[in-house]
Structure formats: C-alpha cells, structure tokens
Amino acid sequence: MDKHSLTLMILNGKGAGNITLRDAIETLRKEGAPIEVRVTWEYGDGERYVREAVDLKATTVVAGGGDGTINEIATALAGLDAAQRPVLGIIPLGTANDFATSAGIPEEMENAVRLAIVGKATPIDLARVNQSRYFINMATGGFGARITTETPARLKSALGGVSYFIHGLTRMDTLKADSCELSGPDFHWQGDALVIGIGNGRQAGGGQRLCPAALINDGKLELSIVTSKEILPTLLNSVIGGDDENPNIIRASLPWLEITAPHEMTFNLDGEPLSGTAFRIEVLPGVISCRLPPSCELLA
Known part of the structure; x- marks a missing residue:
C-alpha cells in the first residue's frame, strides 16, 4: 500500500x-x-x-x-x-x-x-442541471420525487430504502401527473408524466430501478417516463426485480435534454430538491474519477 x-x-x-x-x-x-x-x-x-x-x-x-x-x-x-x-x-x-x-x-x-x-480509479460522468447543480446518480421528478422528499426520517431509519415505497403506498391519494415537454437529440415527448427518471445510475428511491440500462461512463443519460395511471404495479415491478419492457414507460438515451412545464416542477438530484419550470440537463463525460469494483455493472 x-x-x-x-x-x-x-x-x-x-x-x-x-x-x-x-x-x-x-x-x-x-x-x-x-x-x-x-x-x-x-x-x-x-x-x-x-x-x-x-x-x-x-x-x-x-x-x-x-x-x-x-x-x-x-x-x-x-x-x-x-x-x-x-x-x-x-x-x-x-x-x-x-x-x-x-x-x-x-x-x-x-x-x-x-x-x-x-x-482502481475509473473516469465517470456527472450530469449538470441548469449550469449550476449536479447529480451523480439520478434526477427524479413527479410522484417519485414527492415521495422521496416527504418520507419521514424515522421511517427511513427503521426500514431503510423500502421506506420510500411504503410511504408511497400511504400517499396514493396525492397521485397526480405533471404536464410537461421533454426534448433532446432526435427525441421529443409532450404529455402527462407521473414519474420521470433521468439516470446516470440505475436506481433511486430505495431500490426503484427507474433506469435499468444506465451506464456512468457512456456519455449519456437514460430517460424513463412513467405515463400509466397504473403506477402501483409499475413501482411494484421495479421493486421486485425490474420490468424493463413495460409499455407504460417511455425510454430514451440522450447526451442532454430540456424539460419545460407550465407550472413549477420539482426534481430531486440524488435526493436534493430543485424546483422550476425549465431544466436543461447535460452529461459531462469522464469529468471525475471514482474507485469502483472491477465487476461494476454501471461501466460500459
């Protein structure tokens, strides 16, 4: 040593x-x-x-x-x-x-x-939001972001990651979609999104694999938009092992994307909230180095 x-x-x-x-x-x-x-x-x-x-x-x-x-x-x-x-x-x-x-x-x-x-030190990507904020793992918006923000500290202490899911079940009455527009290279979507995941990493909210194909050294972000009103089975599938082919999830892989909304939205950047009506999210390829295991599944 x-x-x-x-x-x-x-x-x-x-x-x-x-x-x-x-x-x-x-x-x-x-x-x-x-x-x-x-x-x-x-x-x-x-x-x-x-x-x-x-x-x-x-x-x-x-x-x-x-x-x-x-x-x-x-x-x-x-x-x-x-x-x-x-x-x-x-x-x-x-x-x-x-x-x-x-x-x-x-x-x-x-x-x-x-x-x-x-x-071993390996160069990895970070994502930058609106030129001033960053995330290494994931930005989540919509219902998932609200649950992550609202989950009580005592519940998190007692139950760990599954606490987010359990708290989500108790707040299904607050379920509502965010009307928004997302665009990026060769990609455009407009509609009502229940959950938005923008992944450099693969999971958020205590094990929800919102972006199961994300890699942290490929110069891209994986976008997942949950559009279905049947959010409960979607989240259950993600918790118990992933449902990569769910027809209610729109996916894309992009080096950058822009999000606009007619009302204020909140995104959690690795759990830290950022609110606004317009977001530009871009990858900074290989901007830092991280010591990771040889078997790391997040490496291309």
Missing part, C-alpha cells in the same frame, strides 16, 4: 459513529495508509473539506454517507481544476445507498474502505 498517498475521508455526521467503520480505518492505518477523517454537520461542510483535501495534496477523497453526501462531494470535485482533482471513493452509510448499491460498492465496511482507498 502506498504510504505517501493521503486519503481525506469525509463522513456524514449521522454515520460517523459506525464502529465497524472505525475498526476498518484503524486496520488500514496499521497497514500504512495515511487517512484523515472529517465529519460534516451541515450542508457546505463537504465542499469546504474537499478544498482542504486539495491543500493537503490528498490523492483520494472518500464520501461516507448516502446519495446526498456523495452528490455534495462529487459536485465539489467537479468544480476543481482537473490537475488538482482527487479521486472519489465511496462508503455506503446512508438510508438507501442507491448509487453505491448499483455500483456494487461492498456493504462490509473493511472491504468498502479498502476499495475506496486503493481501488
């Missing part, structure tokens, strides 16, 4: 007390890996720690948390000059860990830490 390559590990405060994670860090330190740990308390801490990582000349920045934490760190990395940009490592410590699960990041802490620090 390279004793001179510093790793700055940025942990979401909610997961910082994980005993098996502490043990794993101590094990790698004994093997000679220099690891500095920082803990976030509020939004903005992640970006500040990434700047500190550059000052420390860290070669790897590890995001320890859920999709929101990974989003914050990846966004901060994308804003750096390429010559000084550390590699991203991931440790799944969140509720759903949708991106980490899709990418095949180990759940066992020592394996996850080892991969995050010494795994």
Whole structure:
C-alpha cells in the first residue's frame, strides 16, 4: 500500500459513529495508509473539506454517507481544476445507498474502505442541471420525487430504502401527473408524466430501478417516463426485480435534454430538491474519477 498517498475521508455526521467503520480505518492505518477523517454537520461542510483535501495534496477523497453526501462531494470535485482533482471513493452509510448499491460498492465496511482507498480509479460522468447543480446518480421528478422528499426520517431509519415505497403506498391519494415537454437529440415527448427518471445510475428511491440500462461512463443519460395511471404495479415491478419492457414507460438515451412545464416542477438530484419550470440537463463525460469494483455493472 502506498504510504505517501493521503486519503481525506469525509463522513456524514449521522454515520460517523459506525464502529465497524472505525475498526476498518484503524486496520488500514496499521497497514500504512495515511487517512484523515472529517465529519460534516451541515450542508457546505463537504465542499469546504474537499478544498482542504486539495491543500493537503490528498490523492483520494472518500464520501461516507448516502446519495446526498456523495452528490455534495462529487459536485465539489467537479468544480476543481482537473490537475488538482482527487479521486472519489465511496462508503455506503446512508438510508438507501442507491448509487453505491448499483455500483456494487461492498456493504462490509473493511472491504468498502479498502476499495475506496486503493481501488482502481475509473473516469465517470456527472450530469449538470441548469449550469449550476449536479447529480451523480439520478434526477427524479413527479410522484417519485414527492415521495422521496416527504418520507419521514424515522421511517427511513427503521426500514431503510423500502421506506420510500411504503410511504408511497400511504400517499396514493396525492397521485397526480405533471404536464410537461421533454426534448433532446432526435427525441421529443409532450404529455402527462407521473414519474420521470433521468439516470446516470440505475436506481433511486430505495431500490426503484427507474433506469435499468444506465451506464456512468457512456456519455449519456437514460430517460424513463412513467405515463400509466397504473403506477402501483409499475413501482411494484421495479421493486421486485425490474420490468424493463413495460409499455407504460417511455425510454430514451440522450447526451442532454430540456424539460419545460407550465407550472413549477420539482426534481430531486440524488435526493436534493430543485424546483422550476425549465431544466436543461447535460452529461459531462469522464469529468471525475471514482474507485469502483472491477465487476461494476454501471461501466460500459
């Protein structure tokens, strides 16, 4: 193990007390890996720690948390000059860990830490929204976005990813479509969408595989639009294994797309909300590097 390559590990405060994670860090330190740990308390801490990582000349920045934490760190990395940009490592410590699960990041802490620090670095895409916001995994709109935003923290703590689905069942009375128009290269659709998924990764909302063919290094986003009013079977199919040929789902693969609506819509970017009436979403190919397992299904 390279004793001179510093790793700055940025942990979401909610997961910082994980005993098996502490043990794993101590094990790698004994093997000679220099690891500095920082803990976030509020939004903005992640970006500040990434700047500190550059000052420390860290070669790897590890995001320890859920999709929101990974989003914050990846966004901060994308804003750096390429010559000084550390590699991203991931440790799944969140509720759903949708991106980490899709990418095949180990759940066992020592394996996850080892991969995050010494795994092979691979260039991956990010998606940029309206020139200022980013997502590494998925943007979701419509009913799915509302459920992700509204699911109570206690339910998420108790049940993990399936909490989104269970909460969705209790809110079927709020089911309504968003009237909108989507366009991209050789693609145009206008109508009422119950759920919109724009995937760099494959799943969101605690395991819903909205974009089952998405790849994170192909320079494209996978678009999925659920148009059917029979949303319950559609979501059930996605939870229990995927229904890639569902006729009520419109799919496309695009390097960019624009979305307009006559009313305000909200998209969750890796769980972080963004509201508006117009969105331009584009891929930034290979803009950051990430340490991923050799068997990662998200790589082309």
